[in-house]
Amino acid sequence: MINVTIDNKQIQVPEGTTILKAARMAGIHIPTLCYFELAGMKFENKPGGCRVCVVEVTKDFNGRPRRNLAPACATDCVEGMEVLTHSARVINARRTVVELILSDHPTDCLTCAKSGNCELQSLAQYLGIRDIPFKGEQSHYRQDMSPSIVRDMDKCIMCRRCENMCNNVQTVGALSAINRGFSAVVAPAFEQDLVDSPCVMCGQCVQVCPVGALTEVDDTRNVMAAINNPKKTVIVNTAPATRVALGEEFGMPAGTIVTGQMAAALRRLGFDYVFDTDFTADLTIMEEGTELLGRIKKFMAGDKSVRLPILTSCCPGWVNFFEHNFPDMLDVPSTAKSPMQMFGAVAKNYWADKMGIKREDLVVVSIMPCLAKKYESKRKEFYKDGNPDIDYVLTTRELARLIKQFNLDLKDMPCEDYDDPLGESTGAAVIFGATGGVIEAATRTAYEVFTGKPLPKIDFTELRGMEGIRDAWVDFDGTPIHIGIAHGLSNARTLLQRVREGKEQFHAIEVMACPGGCVGGAGQPYHHGNSEIIKKRTEAIYREDLGKPIRKSHENPSIKKIYEEYFGEPCGHKSHELLHTHYFDKSEHVEISE
Amino acid sequence: MHVLVCGGTGCQASASAQIIKNFEDILAAKGLQDEVQVVRTGCFGFCEKGPIVKIMPDNTFYTQVKPEDVEKIVNEHIIKGRKVTDLLYMDPENKEHVADSKHMGFYRKQLRIALRNCGFINPENIDECISRGGYEALGKVLSEMTPQQVVDEVTKSGLRGRGGAGFPTGVKWGLCAKNKCDEMYVICNADEGDPGAFMDRSIMEGDPHSIVEAMAICGYAIGATHGLVYIRAEYPLAIHRLQVAIAQAREYGLLGKDILGSGFDFDIELRYGAGAFVCGEETALIHSMEGKRGEPTLKPPFPAVSGYMAKPSNVNNVETFANVPIIITKGADWFASIGSEKSKGTKVFALAGQINNVGLIEVPMGTTLRDIIYEIGGGIKGGRKFKAVQTGGPSGGCLTEKHLDTPIDYESLAAAGSMMGSGGMVVMDDTSCMVAIAKFYLEFTCEESCGKCSPCRIGNKRMLEILTKITEGRGTMDDLQELRNLAAVIKDTALCGLGQTSPNPVLSTLDNFWDEYVEHVVDKKCRAGVCKKLMRYEIDKEKCIGCGACKKNCPAEAISKTDYIAPGHKLPSMTIDPSKCIKCGACISTCKFSAISVK
Secondary structure, eight states, X not given: OXXXXXXXXXXXXXXXXXXXXXXXXXXXXXXXXXXXXXXXTTEEEOOOOSOTTEEEEEEXXXXXXXXXXXXXXXXXXXXXXXXXXXXHHHHHHHHHHHHHHHHTSOOOTTTOTTTTTOHHHHHHHHTTOOOXXXXXXXXXXXXXXXXXXXXXXXXXXXXXXXXXXXXXXXXXXXXXXXXXXXXXXXXXXXXXXXXXXXOOOOOHHHHHOXXXXXXXXXXXXXXXXXXXXXXXXXXXXXXXXXXXXXXXXXXXXXXXXXXXXXXXXXXXXXXXXXXXXHHHHHHHHHHHHHHHHHHHHHHHTXXXXXXXXXEOOOOHHHHHHHHHHOGGGTTSBOOBOOHHHHHHHHIIIIIHHHHTOOGGGEEEEEEESOSHHHHHTTOGGGEETTEESSOEEEEHHHHXXXXXXXXXXXXXXXXXXXOSSTTOOOHHHHXXXXXXXXHHHHHHHHHHHHHSSOOSOSOXXXXXXXXXXXXXXXXXXXXXXXXXXXXXXXXXXXXXXXXXXXXXXXXXXXXXXXXXXXXXXXXXXXXXXXXXXHHHHHHHHHHHHHTOSOOSGGGOHHHHHHIIIIIOSTTSHHHHHHTBOOOOOOSSOOOOOO | OEEEEEOSHHHHHTTHHHHHHHHHHHHHHTTOTTTOEEEEEXXXXXXXXXXXXXXXXXXEEEXXXXXXXXXXXXXXXXXTOXXXXXXXXXXXXXXXXXXXXXXXXXXXXXXOSTXXXXXXXXXXXXXXXXXXXXXXXXXXXXXXXXHHHHHHHHHHHTOBOTTTTOOBHHHHHHHHXXXXXXXXXXXXXXXXXXXXXXXXXXXXXXXXXXHHHHHXXXXXXXXXXXXEEEEETTOHHHHHHHHHHHHHHHHTTSSBSSGGGSSOOBEEEEEEEOOOGGGGSHHHHHHHHTTSOOOOOOSSSOTTTSOGGGSOEEEEEHHHHHHHHHHHHHOHHXXXXXXXXXXXXXXXXXXEESBSSOEEEXXXXXXXXXXXXXXXXXXBXXXXXXXXXXXXXXXXEEEEGGGTTOBOSHHHHHHTTOOOTTSEXXXXXXXXOHHHHHHHHHHHHHHHOOSOSHIIIIIHHHHHHHXXXXXXXXXXXXXXXXXXXXXXXXXXXXXXXXXXXXXXXXXXXXXXXXXXXXXXXIIXXXXXXXXXXXXXXXXXXXXXXXOOHHHHHOTTOOEEEOSOOOTTOSSOOEEEOTTTOOOOOHHHHHOTTOXXXXX
């Protein structure tokens, strides 16, 4: 432990503690901008670039004052150090630096997607900035829009969080700093469009962007136009992770479960039917679980052509990632569509037929915690005669905006149920929202189908947790099954690399692109680096599971019914037509519909 | 007999390669090729008077030699033993011809340590280098000294980093040596980026073996076996000579495995930079070598702890290395006896600007600016008035008349508001506008900023915009206030040395030439006549005879006839519309009656 004095407050901190962390321990606020930490998820961004957190070191290691101001985020405390965080010199410098940043930042806060959530805006407020003394040229860059992400680099403040996220946490490598000096900006190589880059649209860059430089594509207008069109039947499905996060946008504590209130609010927005993606999550388990068991049985029977491990395929960011980076392994992932795309296929075929609604008159909207889902809905293989299975995808944040526009407060909403039949789901489906959940749900079903015996215990706690890469052996009544789990794409890369090189063998691997799984998705309310929020959402997911009367997908009565009425059997002919897909080598080229 | 012809980049551009060829051809034609050896050397330093040809052993220094002069030199000097007088340097004071460079004002006060071999040897011939003591120091450390003794010797010499910051070299080596690791690196910073500076290039072109030798010595001292030279790709000749030197050193067993049977292994690789000023900053340089974006990161960790590939690395500048072998052979005490109290040895400067003797000079630390400008530099061009001297490149400051007796060393220059920097020295006379000079340097830093930290990325841009406003006559006194505050904040908050020092040219001119700023702002006047927007072309209606020559020549149609006919003239006089005038000066050059002037 070493002794430091910050703002005349003496504290003891472990060696290697930065001034910023020491100040926080002492309850002293030092404003930051580029600094970002996602504790427990191995993500710390401290390029020392914005210079907002500068402090005055009045006594340094040599007993003398430091010549320049020091960035608190990236300067380690030393024994006997004395620091002033809010001296006149510091405040003048800090204020000038923020005025400089604002002088190269559009002031269109009224219409900015980030307004109210913008860290630069809060900082300007904190420093009491009322005008910008520096008038001069502003940076202008070509706007870029992928199906998921809008890049408005005029607003970029070079905090480098997105770059760090994209390269180090996700190892996607789509974004990096380019150009020099005043023209420096973060962009794909050669300033190409995001769609032409290796971007997998996970959107984690958007989740960490402090300003409005990176935002989601807004589909709320399209959805409202559909609802306002009397010719259209508009139905909606809600992803598992949305129900444990939407409440945050209405001031509820992180981890509040708002499933019933969300369904009620959606009805008041004018959706004709409110369904649940959880229903098709159960369907996914039937298909993917059957596929897994099929492969395992063939493998055990000595069929050398079987590709193991099976990889989950419900995360579209992850699907993009392996299409870009592991084109030699395209036959390894499960061919089962994601729950959202299964929902679209079921709604526009089985349900539309049953209801007598023409495909072109049915609009299917998804509420997702995810930005890659926007892209996924536009993949050409999910279109039939120019009409997509999923018409629009709204993020949790966009839904919150819509609800507020309707003068509704989620807190005042009654709890309502989903509509039948695409609204019934089990606890196995809801845990899709957390890392390890898909594979746990699959295990619950696969175990009973494989062994023909009921599960001795439903909760596979060995598959849960926040470690980036986890693995566990599950005993299928005498047959040991090796399961791997990764969340965050760098972890996925590491794990898959081990498999590719034959260093480790698994029967099944679950991958989620976003840290924490869908609860940490890029479409969720901004967590501003507070990883506790992600943990709270995860806990809520498992609470919701625990509270469900049925917790195994194959026991869902509506699922049983749809197989009886329509699909026949999992992985059967009809399933293959509607519920399975195939993958493309995108190592060189990307194709998008529209 | 030896004919030494300068083969530095400057003289090569003035056809020194042709001069060499002519010597070889003419000597061969006369059958003298075995008696007279033609040597292509590195830079002599006196670039103002290049190309230089020196005849040895009688030590005759010919200046501004043209290829066609070669025949005369051969016939007169080499064959008949008579000096070619009109090619000798003429002392500007007493108009006498000087044959021996020792007696020239340019060389008299110089002391060449880092440049000891430049201009004496063929840099592409290791034997010539060895004949002048090359690799003696390497032999000495490997056979007689422990690594710690080497570190101690360099520390004792008082040698400080010549890249600009002036950190004690021996201490730096010692810090790195402490972090013993299986993989360590010696890095030579040859990313010379100051505008107009060519000290390092000249050393690499003129004496590349001194760098190779010094790096090996450093490797031995700190325990590294890998050497890397980070050199900008726009130095092709320096790259070529280093490559030749490295290959020759390998061939002679002075690089590679088991050097001189000592068991010490060391080898050197070159890494090319794309010419970014910020890559002279050691952390940025290391990132660039690793294939990453060349931008600095915070220190600590220092490269001595975590440098190239996160291994302990020691980074020194070219000139710093060039001093090392001679410190080892002549001893730390000898080196420490030269220079001033805290700054030992010599410093190389690239002398440029409005000065008679432009070139590369090396002087003992402590030499005054006055000596450099008036003795070595031969005073101001055209006998004009000295106004300022800029040292330290874009990170330095502008010093004035009152600073002329400042001794050149790290502390004195810093105290005067400038810095040593890597050794650029630009002399300015009264035709320089100091606001425009500050703007020029700021344009450079804006161009070369990596854009990582906000004060440098945006702050320097805003300072440049304010300066532009001032030079265009749109400035206010509030702008001057803002400029000062901004400069102070950038200095206080920028991430790396580039950003922290970029306001220096602005601050030093604000301090030393405040009146000139005020003139630009209040009187809308540029006394040096540099700021075009502040100039006004006017026709004296009494002198104008109304011939219309100026009107015909004006490309902007800014000149028209008035109603006024001056007494004694027949035609109405002309006038210039300032809103149309583009200040090209075409009217002035056509007016035969001196009726047009610039106000």
